[in-house]
Amino acid sequence: MSNILSLTTFLPLLGVLLLFFIPKENKAVLRGLTLAVTLVTFIVSLLILTGFKTNAEFQFVENVPWIAAGPFVMRYNIGVDGISLWLVILTTFIMPISVLSTWKAVEEKVKEYMICLLILETSLIGAFISIDMFLFYIYWELMLIPMYFMIGIWGGKNRLYATVKFFIYTMVGSLLMLVAFIYLYMLGTQAGVTDFSVLHFYNLKIDPAIQVWMFLAFALAFAIKVPMFPLHTWLPDAHTEAPTAGSVILAAIMLKMGTYGYVRFAMPLFPEAAHRFAPLLATLAVIGIIYAALVAMVQEDVKKLVAYSSVAHLGFVMLGLFAFNVNGMTGSMLQMLNHGISTGALFLIVGFIYERRHTRLITDFGGLAKQMPIFATMFLIVTLSSIGVPGTNGFAGEFLVLLGGYESELRWWTVVATSGVIFAAVYMLWMFQRVMFGELTNPKNQSLLDLDAREIAIMIPLIVLIFVMGVYPNPFIEKMDPAIKKLVAQIRPASMDVKKIDTTSPAAHGAIQSQSGLQAPAGYQGMSGMPGAEQPAGHSGTNGQMPAGHPGMSQDGQTSEPAINPHESK
Amino acid sequence: MANLNSYLIISAILFSIGTVGVLTRKNAIVIFMCIELMLNAVNLTFVALSRHLGNLDGQVFVFFIMTVAAAEAAVGLALMISFYNNKESIDVDDVHLMKW
Amino acid sequence: METIFFAIVSLVAIVSAILVVTCKNPINSALSLIMTFFCLATYYVMLDAPFMAAVQVMVYAGAIMVLMVFTIMLLNIRVDANKKQSHSVILGSIIGLFTLLNTVIMLVKSRAAAPTGPYSGDMIKTIGHTELIGREMFTNFLLPFEITSILLLVAIVGAVILAKKKI
């Protein structure tokens, strides 16, 4: 039970090993086995959920030595907290669905396909549960590989362009982030940090001038993944070309990696810089919301439309994050889950009609509701959820995001973003109307079959979740709440005392040793000086939980108000 | 007696002439001869320095350089011959099968 | 006197070096090169290194150059094809000039280390250059000396492999 996280992570990899021994002609067995593996993984991951105690700590922590050489100490340090918990569950939940979704669509190279899926699952889960930053980076990059193959091998016509673009685009960002990772670690070692666990770095008081650069590097990498305007153009291409499962995973989980990166790394590591860039990022997020909506409105390809809608949705997530308050963050986290479910479902839906008609052009459809009533109903529900109609999951997240945004300094941004709710309705409903309503004119559409049992079985869990999360989101919020409060507390005090210490660029050729902005945080030193704190942080479940006073422990000893207080406007 | 710098400058001149030869000539053998010229310039530097410093390390080094030159000559000329066998030329401008 | 001699030798060395580069006929180049080698041998003598001078004449002028001339004869190469190559000559010369300029400036600006070694000219003359070289080579530089054996072996084998008619 203690290493249940590792179990969850590596079960799919075990499945890969099994798959190797099955002849590739045996497609049914291959599919069945993969499905079984993903299901088992899901069930195991539910144990995490049930065992999770509602508090702000990392739980199920496993922390064993891994690499120690030179200045670096990397540990196999994993755990979940309220923030990553649901993302892990989301991953394991979406996976069996993805496997089922291409049950028939992928007829060639099934074995390789399933292997890709399983490796992808491992890397996704791994990235969410990594506490060690280096480990996170490994998974973060690793996940590109199977996705690259999925798009490139099983994708559509223009798949090569899409997949290479996807890969290199992401790679550029993440490599720059790697530089910042390393630089951060170097700074950390100056302050006595002993390994790559992200928790140590939360407590560094880094010179804001340096933070700015590092934050930019992190933000760029994550913004590409999110993707934020104007770094989004890989997404429509990748989505359109990817097979259904690829799109589902890409949208439902992989994009979350970007926002998760902000939550886990970019923002708490560099709070001052995050505050400084909040207006910029919020502007981009808001532009993304409106821009993607307008572009989505005129798309001719359903899948591309959904892809652009993703950009808009994630704009909301980003806006909520940069509200820097509990409401906004909670909303963002919820919205991440919601987007995973609704957009995942939308891609499945698109996949269903694509499998039947081998086209995704809106003009090729029309009046399908008559022919495929079940499909129409499900499509409608998912569409509404994507629009964010109350009662569906999309609402609570979006609402909290906007509420949080409005409470924060980003009020005007939020006002503009709120208009996104109009646009969402416009493009989604217009698409829905053109596809499903009207006369059934195209003769090719007249013989379409409604969803079969498998397809319904795929959709049911999603639809149930759409409603459950819409009607009763509180259980979801409750689990993540302490973690979010802690996070907000970590980020917020910085805003109170943004000091401009000096503005030397880290790019100057001076060695790190000469950087003056870095001061060992009072909290950190105090702790290492305490007799009880000899053990390296990061060993137990309580690791990284710096003294409770930390949020308020700004350098002049001033204590901040309780974390839950809303962000006051200035 | 001419001072150290005269020797060194003479050797520098020879070295430069050798370099120019390598850069301008097209005949592989002549190029190789120019390289030998460069090596000899180095040898002169070594010997002059060795004499100036009063230790023989430089001269020993020259001895080895000569050996190396001989070895290179053997292998290099063999390469030229084998190239010539295939191409009927030792003009380096004809060595252009692989480019870009 | 010695200075004048040095100047004359230098002149010959440089002129013959230039001839190496400029002669159209490789044979002429080779002969000029031999001339240069002899000049160098003369320098070695002037620098109290008679053994080096002897080796220079034997190895370079005697062995290497003979090998080259043989090859030139063997490959029946006459004159460089009369290609227009003025640009490469100019560029090459410019580079050469720069190299020269740099080196000369460097040499003028810099100073070699102060004499440290025990081997003064008198000592060499009394003990004998060859012996001293021999001592050095078989004590301090034994390993490089041994390595040359491998080097020569490789060269032989390589030359055979590459150039022998039938293997």
Place this chain on the structure above:
Amino acid sequence: MDMISIPAINMTPILPEIFLSSLAMVLLLITVFSPGGSKSLLGNISFIGIAATAVLVGSGWGANISSFNGSVILDNFATFFKMVFLLSAGLSILISDKYMNREGCNHGELYPIILFTTVGMMLMASGTDLMVIFLGLEVMSVSLYVLAGFNRNNLKSNEAGLKYFLLGAFSTGFLLYGMALIYGATGTTRIAKIATIIGQMTLPSANIMLVAGMLLMFTGFAFKVAAAPFHMWTPDVYEGAPTPMTAFMSTGPKAAAFAASLRIFLIALPTLQAEWGQLLWVLAVLTMTVGNITALRQDNIKRMLAYSSIAHAGYCLVGFAAGNGTGTAGILFYMLSYAFMNIGAFAIIILVAKKGEPNGTVMDLAGFGFKHPILALAMTIFMFSLAGVPPTAGFIGKFYLFSGAIQKGYIWLAILGVLNSAASVYYYLRVIVYMYMKEPNEEFEWTVVTAPVALALLIAVAGTLIPGVVPSLLLELAQNAIKLI
């Protein structure tokens, strides 16, 4: 005239070299006396010999013995690099037999020459005297000239040999002139002594002769590691040389040049770090950029890998420019993993190609992925490792190299490095794209994977993946190796 008394000598440091040379000579004798004998037997013997040497070398880990009056040393640094050379040579030998048979130039002399090359490289790594290093370099170079032109009936091979030879000799001129100037500035060729003497100088960077000597000498090494602008020979020679030899050339000698220059720069010239750091900064950027950018448009895989090899030299120069523990340990680690992945990639190329390599382009790999899934998987792993994607050794190596630069404060260098790395992804991916995502033009002939090649691939894959996941051991070794410098 008294007898020269040869001083008592501790032979331990050069035992592996002696062993390997003896083995080479025995092999030579065998070829001479049984010209028609089995060539693969020779290959096997030399591989076993190399393995034995590796054991011998490995047993010297931890020792620190200087011998031959300070001209050679046995230390961890040398040991680590020797392992890299042996690995490179061993893997190349494993993949040689198949290739040489196909190309009809399976002469028995190949193996002794490879062994001699290895001896030369080992001497470069352990030499502590400029002369030893120079002679090691020459032993290596002369052998490589031969190896490059080894397929003497093939014009490409001839050209490769000739080009390599002429340019190599040209660079030797610079190298020697540099050594001469250093000798002039310090009065010695022993690295340790040079260090001492420079240490006594008040302002070594003002000693123009020393600086110029350093520059010229570095030119010689830069040529060997294929750093821009001394890299131009690389693509042509790599393309023309017999493929196993290209594999060999791109890994072993490069490592050897790094070994020698690291030793010289870090031990003899640490006081000049400001100068050579600056120089290497520029060269690293230039090398990475030229290598990567040019590789983007290459269709010929060997040529592409040649440019990639230039780029990898650039990455290593990043670590070198940093000159600190992390960066230099990164070089060590990287050279080792580069040997695995690059030779692995060349092994695949050998398997794919036909006689004369008429199908040496990336396009000819179309459809390879599903015809030979295991080979293609191996190739994929190598490509990802070359591209520096985790979890492969290539990633860890780059991580340490760039970390070194960052630690040193060369942030921009690291940034340019990673950007280059990102650009490089394109051409490595292109191979994968063709293997998996394009339909084949023609049917593949089933290539017979001979046992040695299979072994080589196995080693290469293991060597690429395992250090990628658990790099600790190797990294620690590299750290230890660099500590003694």
Place this chain on the structure above:
Amino acid sequence: MFDNVWLIPILPLIGFLINGLLGKKIKNETVIGGIAAGAVLGSFVVSCMTILKLLSLPSTERVAEVKIFSWITSGTFNADVAFLIDPLSCIMIMIVSGVGFLIHLYSIGYMHGEEGFYRYFAYLNLFTFSMFLLVLGNNLLLMFVGWEGVGLCSYLLIGYYFHKKSAGDAGKKAFVMNRVGDFGFLLGLFTLFWYMGSTHNIWTIRFTEMAASSHLLPTGGIVTVITLCFFLGATGKSAQIPLYTWLPDAMEGPTPVSALIHAATMVTAGVYMIARMNYLFIRSPETLTVIAVIGACTALFAATIGTAQNDIKRVLAYSTVSQLGYMFLAMGVGAFGAGIFHLMTHAFFKACLFLGSGAVIHSMHGALHHAHSHDDAQDMRNMGGLKSKMPLTFATFLLATIAIAGIPGFSGFFSKDEILWQAFSNPHHGNLNLLLWGMGAVAAGLTAFYMFRLVFMTFFGECRITPKAKDHLHESPMVIVFPLIVLAGLSVVGGYIGIPKVIGEVVGGIPNYFEHYLSPVFKYSEEYMAEHASAHAGVHNVALEWGLMGTSVLIALIGITIAYTLYVANTGIPARFTAAFPALHRAVYNKWYIDELYDFIIVNPCKAFGQFLWKGFDVVIVDGAVNGVANTVMAFSGLFRLMQTGLLSNYAWSMAFGVVVMLSYFILK
């Protein structure tokens, strides 16, 4: 106390789930209809019990909250699923469940034989559920859920005949326009929440808490912003200028839907919302002015359009818009009680009118269908003389028409007159009052005109359909007629619970029960007004009130007379009028070209801008930059490649060049 109040929304939800999930299997229309109608009937019963319980309490204690479960809790924000029982919500649930039940019943007959019968009832039940949430929700967010829910059901039901493109378009238009309103609603909510939280540390969206702390709010200023935002929401939902255009289009839905959603209940949500938060609106005179003006304008403007429409349902639709304008006028003049009163009476007579028109259309449709005619069953020009064919329908229709026209004694008279009087006499708008009253009165006249025009065109005169079809016209079945009768009855008597004070005093001291009943809801407003009474003195003049009342009745009668003249007595005049003023007629007939205007200034530019952003910006600039970088790098690759000439001299040159540069740099520096 109100423990079983949760039954009210839950019953329709259950009905929805049963019909939605199993309806296709059930197939039997009676069962489906029975479940749906039964569910709403159940709600009605519970509602009755609830209101009775409420009435049994002393008027000061008539407020209760019933928490079901905690819904969203995050940081400062908390929203429960909880129901608020007070006089206002009780009156609303009574209307929703009562009228709703009748319409469900009616639908069983009306929708008989339709494909997707179950779907219809499922939606209808879902709508009822959402409407209950809207009116019962104890906080803004839950109200918003209902608010969106009814919008959604409206969308679904308008698009019920989804194979018709116009239906789909209309549904989408309704939804999007509502969304524009929602945008305002949300902003209002955010601003209120943030303002109260940040200035007074009261983080709440609960109505009761908001009301209790409303004294902390300033007059005007931020409250104006908040209330304007909310009012934007209301204009969307309640089809006021500028967001009213969706409502006439919404007539694409089945007629009972129009009756329930687009007349009786959903569209009044905006009015309800303002009444619910009266304590906010009263604090912003500016907003009140805006509301009053917009309400009056809408009332007048829609009435003008109504005069020229030939589609029977469209006339009613514009009439609804116009009547909603009245309600907003009432809100705007601070006559919240009167507004709600009109909401109620309007629900009765407008539902009756729609259902009656539905009966007509149903009958016409059947007849035309039998005659294989493709004439429009909804076009009044095809009707005429139906009173003999459908006497019951005619009778109920006429009663409702009289009620809406404001003839004394009928419910419409009381409510409308109260509004007009308040508009004239309220203390909020000063000189505007007269104008507001004037507009209201003219609109009342127009209402009377077009409603009687409708009646005359439909039921009087010659029957204008083909004789063959004429024979098939017949009275509707009981299940359709029964609701008509009930609603007509309510239209007549419904007004007596709220007899204006002046009349009540004359008649014998009958108090205004309705006003009295609602007064606790408006307690905070009244307190506020009491505080500020000195500043705003209203007009209190009994004689004047009588006079105005007479005037408005007179105007209504004039309207009726004109209608009679034009459409019964002298039917040629309209044609001549049209010929005389073609531009005016065309403008009115085409609804003043508002839709086209919206298309022109908003919809088309948006699409064009979207196209530009996609094809112009996304593909060319953003992607162009990305690919541009790639292409530049590739171009460099080509360049670098060419430098690799294969010529040895060049290679040597490069090396020498490198050496020279290096040396030069270090030596000459």
